[in-house]
Amino acid sequence: MEATHDHAHDDHGHHPTGLVRYFFTTNHKDIGSMYLWFSLIMFFVGGFMALVIRAELFQPGIQIVNPDVFNQLTTIHALVMIFGAVMPAFVGFANWQIPLMVGASDMAFARMNNWSFWLMPPAALLLVGSFLVPGGAAGSGWTLYPPLSIQGGISVDMTILAVHIMGASSIMGSINIVTTILNMRAPGMTLMRMPMFVWTWLITAYLLIAVMPVLAGAVTMLLTDRHFGTHFFNAAGGGDPTMFMHIFWFFGHPEVYIMILPAFGIISHIIPTFARKPLFGYASMVYATSSIALLSFIVWGHHMFTVGMPAAGNLFFMYATMLIAVPTGVKVFNWIATMWKGSMTFETPMLFAVAFVSLFTIGGFSGLVLAITPVDITLHNTYYVVAHFHYVLFSGAIFSIMGGAYYWLPKWTGHMYDEKLGKVHFWLTAISFNITFFPQHFLGLAGMPRRIPDYAPQFTEFNQISSVGAFLLGLSQLIFLYVIIKCIRGGVKAEAKSWEGAEGLEWTVPSPAPYHTFETPPAFH
Amino acid sequence: METSIAQKNAVLAKKLVIIALIMGGFGLALVPFYRQICEATGISQSRIVAQKASGEVDMARTVTVEFVASNSNWLNWSFEALDKIVQVHPGQQTVVNYRVVNNTGRKIIGQAVPSYAPTEAAPFFKKLQCFCFDQQTFAPGESRDMQVIFVVEPGLPADIQRISLSYTFFDVTAEAGNK
Numbered sequence A: 001m002e003a004t005h006d007h008a009h010d011d012h013g014h015h016p017t018g019l020v021r022y023f024f025t026t027n028h029k030d031i032g033s034m035y036l037w038f039s040l041i042m043f044f045v046g047g048f049m050a051l052v053i054r055a056e057l058f059q060p061g062i063q064i065v066n067p068d069v070f071n072q073l074t075t076i077h078a079l080v081m082i083f084g085a086v087m088p089a090f091v092g093f094a095n096w097q098i099p100l101m102v103g104a105s106d107m108a109f110a111r112m113n114n115w116s117f118w119l120m121p122p123a124a125l126l127l128v129g130s131f132l133v134p135g136g137a138a139g140s141g142w143t144l145y146p147p148l149s150i151q152g153g154i155s156v157d158m159t160i161l162a163v164h165i166m167g168a169s170s171i172m173g174s175i176n177i178v179t180t181i182l183n184m185r186a187p188g189m190t191l192m193r194m195p196m197f198v199w200t201w202l203i204t205a206y207l208l209i210a211v212m213p214v215l216a217g218a219v220t221m222l223l224t225d226r227h228f229g230t231h232f233f234n235a236a237g238g239g240d241p242t243m244f245m246h247i248f249w250f251f252g253h254p255e256v257y258i259m260i261l262p263a264f265g266i267i268s269h270i271i272p273t274f275a276r277k278p279l280f281g282y283a284s285m286v287y288a289t290s291s292i293a294l295l296s297f298i299v300w301g302h303h304m305f306t307v308g309m310p311a312a313g314n315l316f317f318m319y320a321t322m323l324i325a326v327p328t329g330v331k332v333f334n335w336i337a338t339m340w341k342g343s344m345t346f347e348t349p350m351l352f353a354v355a356f357v358s359l360f361t362i363g364g365f366s367g368l369v370l371a372i373t374p375v376d377i378t379l380h381n382t383y384y385v386v387a388h389f390h391y392v393l394f395s396g397a398i399f400s401i402m403g404g405a406y407y408w409l410p411k412w413t414g415h416m417y418d419e420k421l422g423k424v425h426f427w428l429t430a431i432s433f434n435i436t437f438f439p440q441h442f443l444g445l446a447g448m449p450r451r452i453p454d455y456a457p458q459f460t461e462f463n464q465i466s467s468v469g470a471f472l473l474g475l476s477q478l479i480f481l482y483v484i485i486k487c488i489r490g491g492v493k494a495e496a497k498s499w500e501g502a503e504g505l506e507w508t509v510p511s512p513a514p515y516h517t518f519e520t521p522p523a524f525h
Numbered sequence B: 001m002e003t004s005i006a007q008k009n010a011v012l013a014k015k016l017v018i019i020a021l022i023m024g025g026f027g028l029a030l031v032p033f034y035r036q037i038c039e040a041t042g043i044s045q046s047r048i049v050a051q052k053a054s055g056e057v058d059m060a061r062t063v064t065v066e067f068v069a070s071n072s073n074w075l076n077w078s079f080e081a082l083d084k085i086v087q088v089h090p091g092q093q094t095v096v097n098y099r100v101v102n103n104t105g106r107k108i109i110g111q112a113v114p115s116y117a118p119t120e121a122a123p124f125f126k127k128l129q130c131f132c133f134d135q136q137t138f139a140p141g142e143s144r145d146m147q148v149i150f151v152v153e154p155g156l157p158a159d160i161q162r163i164s165l166s167y168t169f170f171d172v173t174a175e176a177g178n179k
Ligand code: HEM
Pocket: A143, A256, A257, A259, A260, A302, A303, A321, A322, A324, A325, A328, A363, A364, A365, A366, A367, A368, A370, A371, A372, A376, A379, A380, A381, A385, A388, A389, A392, A393, A396, A397
């Protein structure tokens, strides 16, 4: 036994270096890092598009891009951010943290893990490269509604292919994650003793396995409508574009929870660490997360209150949507209760976590406003919706990703990051985020439509505030990049347990985490 | 020990793949399911046909009916409503005309698809005859006028004063040829 173990270890020891290493690697830490870098690059690519959009919206009239290109920018910005930045970032965290947290030596299917990652760059190239083909990128909006998505040029096919590839990657990644969590936990770690991040990813992975195939079906039908003479969604041929909306949002609403549940997990680690208290209401957190996931399947109609569903349908979706606020409220309550009377310190991860709790909640409230059918009929497709989803996605998902990055950087790199710069990054981000997106609530309430490059002159001031905020927000992210690089290069040596209040198996291995960890399952108490 | 974990993993992965496949099938099954729901609840507007007018005409009330024509993207012919706006009394049988000119040099088989606004009006808008009931064949360069005979039923909710009926023509030559 001893001998075989040593032998296995030696084999692993001689891993190739450089590009070849990363191309063939099956190591969960390598793959996790690749996902995180990929995500960061896509975050800057998508952010660049956002800045072009905001530059165009700085003044009424058409200045920088023509309306076609504007539509292409909003479409690809959203797809890049959703499928390229947010989702891969969470998969990166999952790769790094789940094996470390459950005491497994690697992911269950290490080879498939490598494939999941390497599907992503080609898909991203298809998406971003579609700007270069004749006619430009898809301009239908990220929701790919027909008839625009049926009429568009070859770039729509590239987009559909990219969605297929990224969907396949997500499903493979999810199978890996579920299997790792269910089969490879350290002895003694029962389901109800798993770290929250592991719980939220388990549920997210099931959501992905459930809805990614539905999206694949929907875009496949788009493809056959485009090229093979079917009329699923083509009104003129007896098809129904509204049906696409139903199928799309059956995927789409669970998808938004796919982008927030892992965030809930990350926040549920950061807050107890810096409040130096265990997470309040662990079991209720698990049940709240599960019920959010289940409810997410029956609320898709809140995206289509204006299509003329029967009143009974509108009412059903309205009440079902409002019901989700209950488990979400439970989570917010638990985070606050965890902080209550804790001995809190405010290192950068904690700053992001506290900002997450307050700003995500604002996004939840605007969501509740939109859930009221008669209100949504006037607010649908206005900037109010844009404000809503940026509060839940930027100050929600992205803040948790940044907080999580600062939190685990010491474990990943072996160095403490520059705390002062981290705080500067946080404050600039939090302030400029609000400058950018808070005025969009007012613009929406005043009736400014989304996805339009021009606007009526009375909207000018708020748009200018928003654009100035956006450039500040974008530039602040360069600090984030700098802090990460600086932290990789060097810094104060991180201890195994990098934070005083940190709990969990990942803090029992040295920092940086060795290439191979938990080759024999650890004891879990 | 090692192999048994690998086996367990493979079994679980297979189950998860099956879930994914089932959900893919579910996505496709939403199509017939959706059509069934629309038929069952009367949301579907494509085929509301009356056998005859119901007799009574409500002379006290007038409803404006607008007729709109549009082509699907691929169809190079002109299609227009000759009677764009008509005033009708509920219960009154009315005839309007549409004109199609096939500007192409080939034979085209077309299918028109109607759509109503507001949707609530659809169940009360009964067509006795319509070119949209059947596929229409047009020789190269042919021009033809086609009729819609309809009745707006007296049960139309009182707050609806204006109904729009829009037809979109679609080229089904390829499909019709296959039959
Ligand atoms: C209490 C929780 C929430 C409620 C009640 C809610 C409600 C809504 C409603 C009613 C809309 C439709 C607005 C419209 O198009 O007219 C909407 C849009 C949206 N929501 Fe939420 N939401 C909630 C949480 C979230 C979360 C957690 C996320 C993502 C992390 C999210 C992401 C989005 C996105 C991306 C859209 C816009 C989709 C689009 O049209 O492009 N929402 N939300």
